[in-house]
Amino acid sequence: MTFSGNTTSLGYSTSEEAKLNVIIRTPGGASLHSWSLGFSVRCGDNNQPLTPITHDVPRDLTASFFRNVGAVEIAEVSEANSPGVRVQPCS
DSSP states (O other), X not given: OEEOOEEOXXXXXXXXXXXXXEEEEOTTSOEEEEEEEEEOOOTTOSSEEOOOEEOOOOHHHHHHHTTSOOEEEEEXXXXXXXXXXXXXXXX
């Protein structure tokens, strides 16, 4: 799987990588596979393309994986010990 997109700073940069979870779900909503990824946001970013980030799906899932996907969910990491993304204003 490959994740790519664009990033815009909106006047802020991240002090650490921004982290996202990608969750592959069945049509009924059950999670088939999840993947966490990170990327940085710099002050000059204005609709800048991200370098594509790739992830290998485990071999035991690939045979039926794409036939059974109902949705791909992309969300900010929300774990109890995760403080969220720290940002700082661009000068």
